[in-house]
Amino acid sequence: MPELPEVEAVCRKLRAQALGAQIVTARVLRPSVTAPQSARTLEKKAAGRTIEAVRRRAKNILIDLSGGLTMRVHLRMTGNLYVIPDVRFHNHFTRAWFELGGGRGLIYEDSRVLGKIHLHPGSEIDSVLKGAGIEPLSEEFTPEWFIARARKSRQPAKLFLMDQKHVAGLGNIYAAEALWLAKIDPRKPLTRVSAPRLTALHAAIVSILRDAVESAYIAYTSPSGFAEGDSFPVEVYDREGEPCRRCQRPIRRIPQGGRSTYFCSGCQK
DNA sequence: TCGATCCTGTAG
DNA sequence: CTACAGGATCGA
Numbered sequence: 398m399p400e401l402p403e404v405e406a407v408c409r410k411l412r413a414q415a416l417g418a419q420i421v422t423a424r425v426l427r428p429s430v431t432a433p434q435s436a437r438t439l440e441k442k443a444a445g446r447t448i449e450a451v452r453r454r455a456k457n458i459l460i461d462l463s464g465g466l467t468m469r470v471h472l473r474m475t476g477n478l479y480v481i482p483d484v485r486f487h488n489h490f491t492r493a494w495f496e497l498g499g500g501r502g503l504i505y506e507d508s509r510v511l512g513k514i515h516l517h518p519g520s521e522i523d524s525v526l527k528g529a530g531i532e533p534l535s536e537e538f539t540p541e542w543f544i545a546r547a548r549k550s551r552q553p554a555k556l557f558l559m560d561q562k563h564v565a566g567l568g569n570i571y572a573a574e575a576l577w578l579a580k581i582d583p584r585k586p587l588t589r590v591s592a593p594r595l596t597a598l599h600a601a602i603v604s605i606l607r608d609a610v611e612s613a614y615i616a617y618t619s620p621s622g623f624a625e626g627d628s629f630p631v632e633v634y635d636r637e638g639e640p641c642r643r644c645q646r647p648i649r650r651i652p653q654g655g656r657s658t659y660f661c662s663g664c665q666k
Numbered sequence: 667t668c669g670a671t672c673c674t675g676t677a678g
Numbered sequence: 679c680t681a682c683a684g685g686a687t688c689g690a
Contacts, residue, residue, distance in 0.1 A: 400684055429672085456685080473685045475674080490674095509674050511685065556667090561686080570684050634684085655669070657682080671688080678681085 399472040401456060401533070401566025402609035402629070406617050407478055408453045411460075411503075414480040418497040419447045420462070427492040430507070430514050439516050442466060443495065455529035455565035465519045470505065476512030478505050479617075530565040533602055534610075538564070543599040547587035554590070555583035556654050558602075567602065570634045571609060573659050575601040577633045582665045583658045584651075633659040 399407070423443040425436035446462035453459065458470040458478060470478055481487065484502025487494050492510060495503040505514060517525055531538050531546075543564075550557050557563060558572035567575070576583050578601035581590055590598075612629040632642055636659060637650040646663030 398684060403684075471685085473672095474683065475685095507673095509672085509683085511672060511674090552667090559685090568684050654667080656685090667690105669688105669690085672686095675683090676681105677683105678679105 398475060398477060399456060400568035400571050400609075402571070402606055402613045404456050404458060404472060404566075405453055405610045406613035407472070408451050408458055409614055410479065410617050411451045411458070415448050415497065415503055416451065417448065418501070418503075420444060420495045420503070421498060422496040423493070424495075425493045425514075427510055429510055430492045430505070430512065431516075432513075434515055439468075439493075439514065442516055443468065454526050454532075455561060456568075457526065457529075459522065461519065467517050467519050467522050469513075469515045469517060469522070469525065471513045472507070473509075473511035473513070475509045476505065476507040478503070480504070528562055530561055530563045533564050533566055533606055538599075538603070540596045540599045543602075544592055544595045547590070547595055547598075551586045551588055553584045553653060554581050554587050554598075555658050557587055559654070559656075564602070566606070569656050569658075570631065571602075571605055573634050574632060575605050577660060577665060578605065580665050582662070583653065583660050585666075633661065635659065 420443050423440045425431055425440055428436040431439050446464055448460055449463055450461040460468040462468060481502045481504055483500055484494055484496045487502055487504050490506040490508045491504055492507045493505040493514060497503055546563055554576055555572055558567045575598060579594060579598035581598060609629045616628060633648050636648045638647050641648055641661035641663055644663040646661055648659055649662055650657050650659050
């Protein structure tokens with residue numbers, strides 16, 4: 398579920414619902430979620446603190462707590478974090494819950510339990526996140542920056558986009574979508590892509606992420622409270638064998654870095 | 667740069 | 679049953 402847009406949407410919603418709330422009790426149902434940190438320590442240290450801010454850096458959700466502690470949540474593949482009216486009604490995929498004032502619940506659910514919840518002193522956060530690449534929706538992410546960076550890597554385009562140390566936040570879906578929009582072959586190193594086309598890729602990344610944040614936010618704000626999957630209109634992802642909407646040739650699926658890459662070999666050169 | 671690994675659910 | 683999953687890390 399989560400790439401940058403979904404993580405951003407989760408943050409926005411948490412801000413609207415949990416800012417200023419106190420964590421009355423914390424409970425970790427699956428200790429592997431906090432490993433290598435101690436689940437009991439998180440339970441003890443989070444209890445009694447107030448949620449002062451909710452921020453996002455790369456795909457990390459940063460929840461600043463009173464007393465100078467920050468709870469860092471990484472959703473990985475199947476994690477989700479949201480508020481429910483009554484903490485007692487969490488489902489069986491819940492791996493940790495936090496009782497908020499008034500009996501509401503901040504729920505961390507994660508069917509595959511690949512995600513993480515870690516506690517850090519506020520002073521430690523910068524060093525923990527220092528490996529994360531540039532924020533693609535920030536002012537600093539310019540075409541010039543992107544072209545310079547792309548020229549330094551010989552990775553295939555798709556792997557470059559998914560490598561969090563370059564640009565933070567793109568995942569398997571939006572990396573493929575951006576390459577389709579910019580008409581770039583995912584196997585081709587960006588060192589061999591022209592500057593105009595890299596500029597197009599930069600623009601594709603920004604516009605896709607912007608749109609996807611809105612789609613994800615709308616999906617999460619839908620009547621059900623939170624939604625499974627958003628309605629962002631994908632052009633290639635999970636469309637193997639279906640016709641490319643530009644040139645009608647069938648979308649292909651190939652393995653790259655142990656993941657599936659979807660693309661159109663007709664118009665992505 | 668590839669493969670295995672973390673863990674569980676679901677689709678074919 | 680097998681394959682695969684919107685992520686990231688580690689060792690060969």
